[in-house]
Amino acid sequence: MTSTAPHLIAPSLLAADFARLGEEVAAIESAGADWLHLDVMDGHFVPNISFGPAVVQALRPHSRLPFDVHLMIEPVDPYLEAFAKAGADHITIHAEAGPHLHRSLQAIRALGVKAGVSLCPATPPEALSQVLDMVDLILVMSVNPGFGGQKFLHGQVGKIRTLREMINKTGRQIRLAVDGGIDTETAPVAVAAGADVLIAGSAVYGRDDYAAAIRALRSA
Ligand SMILES: O=C(CO)[C@@H](O)[C@H](O)COP(=O)(O)O
Ligand SMILES: [Fe+2]
Numbered sequence: 001m002t003s004t005a006p007h008l009i010a011p012s013l014l015a016a017d018f019a020r021l022g023e024e025v026a027a028i029e030s031a032g033a034d035w036l037h038l039d040v041m042d043g044h045f046v047p048n049i050s051f052g053p054a055v056v057q058a059l060r061p062h063s064r065l066p067f068d069v070h071l072m073i074e075p076v077d078p079y080l081e082a083f084a085k086a087g088a089d090h091i092t093i094h095a096e097a098g099p100h101l102h103r104s105l106q107a108i109r110a111l112g113v114k115a116g117v118s119l120c121p122a123t124p125p126e127a128l129s130q131v132l133d134m135v136d137l138i139l140v141m142s143v144n145p146g147f148g149g150q151k152f153l154h155g156q157v158g159k160i161r162t163l164r165e166m167i168n169k170t171g172r173q174i175r176l177a178v179d180g181g182i183d184t185e186t187a188p189v190a191v192a193a194g195a196d197v198l199i200a201g202s203a204v205y206g207r208d209d210y211a212a213a214i215r216a217l218r219s220a
Helices: 018-030 053-062 077-086 101-110 154-170 187-193 210-219
Strands: 008-011 036-041 067-072 090-094 114-119 137-141 175-179 197-200
Touching (some): 008 036, 008 210, 018 036, 018 053, 036 053, 067 114, 090 101, 101 114, 137 154, 154 175, 154 187, 187 197
Parallel strands (some): 036 067, 067 090, 090 114
16 A cells, blocks of 8 residues: 655754755755755664754755754654744654653644654654644654664565554545655655655765755655
């Protein structure tokens, strides 16, 4: 079962040149990206540290693209408002990042931004069965979160398929994103399983020609 929505390409800023972030954000919009994916890592939920709301806020004037903020942090609730105020359009939290996923999703919706939830590779799709009415976006991690440039875990494809079926049964417009190891070989696998948002760091920001890299992913 595939999606009827057009597929979106969301380059991940994690693979950009951190010394020139403003230019990198503007360049990816000109290159035809649909969303900008921003990976926030705390050195606690994941074994890496990236950036926080001050960087998101500083980048906001450099692009009109939707800012898709992927929070790999724990706890999450104390920081939601800061990311919304910084200019996040979507805030995605991890189902594994605390016992009160429902409350955190309520808090995101109350801030007036789109609510996303992400699953690490070891978490089954059923973890979301009680919150499907509260989410605008589901993000399947096809690597263990924390680093760019890892290999796509093919064992996650069945989960993408199951989540596509769960989403279609709701009749709601819920985007299904896949994040980690997406390139021209794995993008078609993810899309065939039902994904409609492809998040890619190295396969876009790691290339010299961003527009060509985005076109290649779109047509793959
Ligand atoms: O959330 C993450 C990693 O934790 C991702 O968004 C990566 O940044 C994707 O990078 P590539 O695997 O595409 O290089
Ligand atoms: Fe991400």
